[in-house]
Amino acid sequence: MTRAIVIGASAGGVQALSSILTALPPHFACPILVVLHVPQRNDNLLVELLRARCLLEVKEAEDKEMLQQGTVYFAPPGYHLLLEKNMSIALSSDEPVNYSRPAIDVLFETAADALERDVTAIILTGANHDGAEGLRAIGAAGGTAIVQDPQTAEVATMPLAALAACPAAKAMSIDEIVLHLRQEAA
Amino acid sequence: MDAALVTSSIEDIEIQLLLEALYQHYHYDFRHYARASIKRRLLQARAQLGYGSISEIQAAVLRDSTLLPRLLDFLTVQVSEMFRDPSYFRALREKVIPHLHTYPSLKVWVAGCSNGEELYSLAILFHEEGLAKKTMFYATDINPTALKAAQAGVYSLDRIRLFTENHQASGGRSSLSDYYTANYGRAVFDKSLCSQVVFSDHSLVTDAAFAEMHLISCRNVLIYFDRELQDRAVGLFRDSLARRGFLGLGSKESLRFSSHADAFADFVREEKIYQRTGP
Ligand SMILES: C[S@@+](CC[C@H](N)C(=O)[O-])C[C@H]1O[C@@H](n2cnc3c(N)ncnc32)[C@H](O)[C@@H]1O
Numbered sequence: 001m002t003r004a005i006v007i008g009a010s011a012g013g014v015q016a017l018s019s020i021l022t023a024l025p026p027h028f029a030c031p032i033l034v035v036l037h038v039p040q041r042n043d044n045l046l047v048e049l050l051r052a053r054c055l056l057e058v059k060e061a062e063d064k065e066m067l068q069q070g071t072v073y074f075a076p077p078g079y080h081l082l083l084e085k086n087m088s089i090a091l092s093s094d095e096p097v098n099y100s101r102p103a104i105d106v107l108f109e110t111a112a113d114a115l116e117r118d119v120t121a122i123i124l125t126g127a128n129h130d131g132a133e134g135l136r137a138i139g140a141a142g143g144t145a146i147v148q149d150p151q152t153a154e155v156a157t158m159p160l161a162a163l164a165a166c167p168a169a170k171a172m173s174i175d176e177i178v179l180h181l182r183q184e185a186a
Numbered sequence: 187m188d189a190a191l192v193t194s195s196i197e198d199i200e201i202q203l204l205l206e207a208l209y210q211h212y213h214y215d216f217r218h219y220a221r222a223s224i225k226r227r228l229l230q231a232r233a234q235l236g237y238g239s240i241s242e243i244q245a246a247v248l249r250d251s252t253l254l255p256r257l258l259d260f261l262t263v264q265v266s267e268m269f270r271d272p273s274y275f276r277a278l279r280e281k282v283i284p285h286l287h288t289y290p291s292l293k294v295w296v297a298g299c300s301n302g303e304e305l306y307s308l309a310i311l312f313h314e315e316g317l318a319k320k321t322m323f324y325a326t327d328i329n330p331t332a333l334k335a336a337q338a339g340v341y342s343l344d345r346i347r348l349f350t351e352n353h354q355a356s357g358g359r360s361s362l363s364d365y366y367t368a369n370y371g372r373a374v375f376d377k378s379l380c381s382q383v384v385f386s387d388h389s390l391v392t393d394a395a396f397a398e399m400h401l402i403s404c405r406n407v408l409i410y411f412d413r414e415l416q417d418r419a420v421g422l423f424r425d426s427l428a429r430r431g432f433l434g435l436g437s438k439e440s441l442r443f444s445s446h447a448d449a450f451a452d453f454v455r456e457e458k459i460y461q462r463t464g465p
Contacts, residue, residue, distance in 0.1 A: 063409045064416070064443050076438055079409075082222040090220040091438050093406045094227075094263050110222040
């Protein structure tokens, strides 16, 4: 059973993410952790924007807080977001990974380690390779790996890299992803 | 958390044993650091130092103390910049410094000073605000290589542009270039900035309070600790601060989960600057 959903997105990600998050019901039975690459030193206006439009609770992740169901946690700009085994959040100011901080790989690798089979990971549109290694780790630990269908992604590079690293991943359109999540944790 | 529900892979057991060995033999205590990031970095260490397993690192470091500094560089994260988060330094300048002017002499503790970027930022700030002469700085860290670098105050020139921008954004009253000389691709900061600085090995995990401070700046260190350890460190800050003294944390750190939160009041909430209240 999925105990957390982790999502990584880059170029084009705001649109894709908000399509998914606004389509999810309140009382969604899972916490959702998100790494979205935004230009450094941008205030996280996105969190405000999505908070207003989502039925789910949306917030910037805080160091050491325990995950709650039905809440979406965004990595703060400039910090990596890590998941601990006791389902709490850890932030870190370690070096960028794949030129990114936050990095999708860091979230996904720690989520795979913390939750093994009980995690669903999703790679959305993006113009780089971040998240590919992380998705491989998710797949290897027995978790569910999903990639936005490269044909439907605004930028296909990141989905393609993730599929190459994790051939077991399922490619889905945004609508299919929403359906899948609703079934998994309604 | 129910410990029995948490699965331990062989790697997790090996990590636990390595951290225990480092503590028993060298008194470096990483046992209560945030585990997910310690694990990531130890796996990097294993790959980059060319060991087959964490246990092999343990066997090697116990017998060969020359390996310790290299391992410490993986276990402690040395990421910093001068005037990092300029708005924090601007808030110190505008809101905290006026209070500090009222004291005849000052003590400032930069805990977890890394390679010195934060210390030099504060030293320059105090210089600009006319407080340098009456201020004693304590710059502490557990990583001896970092402490040495802090003492040397030499940074690569390609970082200076960022430092200069940050300094200006913090409300800098002078030019950063007044404080360093550039040569051979390196910026060497003025020794006079350090004339009243004590550099010292001190651990927030195992060591005690050592002086009464008016300002403690400890940024991006607590995030690497688990909650229990954060509590210990914050207790240490409480015990080290003069009444109405100030504590500055990193932009994503707070006293929210600390059992000592009562001993502090928000001073500049958005910048995580607190003031010691209570007894
Ligand atoms: C990410 S750096 C932060 C540097 C600087 N304060 C800043 O915010 O830019 C973290 C520092 O904490 C130090 N550190 C780690 N554990 C410590 C401990 N137990 N006591 C004191 N310093 C520690 C590390 O060696 C490292 O220099």
